Amino acid sequence: MNPVFYDPKISYEENYKNGPPLFNANIKPLKRKKYTTYKLFGFDVNLPFGIPAGPLLNSQFMKEAFNFGFDVNHYKTQRSIIFPCNSFPNVLYVDIDGNLTIKKTKKPLIGKKSTKKSKIQFSITNSFGIPSMGPEIWQEDMKKALSYQKSGQLLIASVVGTIKNGYTEEDYYNDFAHTAMLAKETGVKVIEINLSCPNVANEGVICYTPSAVESICKKTKEKVGNIPILAKLGYFTKDQQDLLEDVVKKISPFVHGIVAINTIPAPIVDNNGLQALPGPNRLISGVCGASIKWAGIDMVRRLNLLKERFNYSYEIIGVGGMMSPVDFTDYIKAGANAVQSATGAMWNPLLAYQIEEKIYL
Numbered sequence: 001m002n003p004v005f006y007d008p009k010i011s012y013e014e015n016y017k018n019g020p021p022l023f024n025a026n027i028k029p030l031k032r033k034k035y036t037t038y039k040l041f042g043f044d045v046n047l048p049f050g051i052p053a054g055p056l057l058n059s060q061f062m063k064e065a066f067n068f069g070f071d072v073n074h075y076k077t078q079r080s081i082i083f084p085c086n087s088f089p090n091v092l093y094v095d096i097d098g099n100l101t102i103k104k105t106k107k108p109l110i111g112k113k114s115t116k117k118s119k120i121q122f123s124i125t126n127s128f129g130i131p132s133m134g135p136e137i138w139q140e141d142m143k144k145a146l147s148y149q150k151s152g153q154l155l156i157a158s159v160v161g162t163i164k165n166g167y168t169e170e171d172y173y174n175d176f177a178h179t180a181m182l183a184k185e186t187g188v189k190v191i192e193i194n195l196s197c198p199n200v201a202n203e204g205v206i207c208y209t210p211s212a213v214e215s216i217c218k219k220t221k222e223k224v225g226n227i228p229i230l231a232k233l234g235y236f237t238k239d240q241q242d243l244l245e246d247v248v249k250k251i252s253p254f255v256h257g258i259v260a261i262n263t264i265p266a267p268i269v270d271n272n273g274l275q276a277l278p279g280p281n282r283l284i285s286g287v288c289g290a291s292i293k294w295a296g297i298d299m300v301r302r303l304n305l306l307k308e309r310f311n312y313s314y315e316i317i318g319v320g321g322m323m324s325p326v327d328f329t330d331y332i333k334a335g336a337n338a339v340q341s342a343t344g345a346m347w348n349p350l351l352a353y354q355i356e357e358k359i360y361l
């Protein structure tokens with residue numbers, strides 16, 4: 001299997017500089033089929049499908065994603081300061097039999113450099129720590145990426161707050177709003193607040209703290225005004241249903257959309273049982289791909305039920321283990337307004353066409 005949107009064999013910095021491996025793969029974009037127009041967050045999109053925050057590191061990657069028929073694409077999460085990437089390697093395969101249940105995440109999983117699983121059955125772990133080139137670089141580059149959108153395509157900016165020296169909680173929450181404002185200055189039409197990255201050492205996964213997410217979403221809304229804001233959540237277990245309901249109730253006045261899920265954290269070791277990814281706080285790393293589809297679908301279903309029960313107006317982007325057209329249909333049936341694939345798309349540039357074909361044949 002050859003990756004096309006991120007090469008795990010080289011560093012993040014080299015990927016950033018080289019652009020997608022697709023450049024060297026001699027694969028050309030196909031002609032689009034006839035499509036219908038969908039509405040998403042008030043905008044027209046051709047196919048409510050694309051790539052979530054992650055694999056598309058900069059405008060070179062965004063350009064190819066739009067060219068290959070991915071219509072709803074996130075620019076990788078950015079910060080208000082320059083921030084380094086976790087040490088190499090950042091992506092390893094993790095072979096899991098069936099679903100990565102929460103029970104399975106309690107035991108170490110083996111991270112490997114290769115897999116025998118098929119293009120629609122594999123899983124990986126990724127651990128970047130949300131690197132950022134800093135606003136001076138990414139704002140200009142995001143403007144460039146926006147210029148690559150064609151009719152019916154939507155670029156979404158993803159932002160996160162950063163804890164700086166001497167920061168209070170309030171300062172940290174304000175930094176989410178400030179970074180969202182930096183994104184808005186580029187002319188982007190939709191902004192996602194990343195509340196769910198499991199691979200950041202100090203900042204932790206904030207989406208399980210209702211008061212924090214309420215404050216962040218409120219501050220961001222006040223700062224950026226009318227532009228649609230999305231909240232990216234991680235998986236909530238069945239035992240966390242009350243917590244999920246509280247979080248959704250607190251953020252729903254401020255957000256137009258909820259994106260779920262992020263990766264599922266688990267301990268990742270090598271063949272000798274030692275931490276596979278080098279550096280502090282990297283034993284636990286986010287797992288994504290086929291084995292987490294069950295969790296993405298489950299969250300979309302539950303978010304949709306809450307929406308109906310409490311008359312919330314948010315739209316839902318379903319993410320997690322979206323590897324093939326069948327997965328797309330499953331997500332739509334579960335109540336997603338749009339669907340995105342990170343791991344699946346990283347290895348399959350034709351995924352959007354394959355979905356389009358299934359829908360419009």
Ligand SMILES: Cc1cc2nc3c(=O)[nH]c(=O)nc-3n(C[C@H](O)[C@H](O)[C@H](O)COP(=O)(O)O)c2cc1C
Binds near residue numbers: 128263292
């Ligand atoms: C290479 C890679 C980088 C990622 N970086 C981010 C990120 O910067 N921000 C974010 O919110 N999620 C990030 N994610 C998580 C994805 O957006 C997605 O939620 C997760 O991978 C589950 O989808 P999948 O099973 O299709 O991969 C990343 C995922 C991958 C594979």
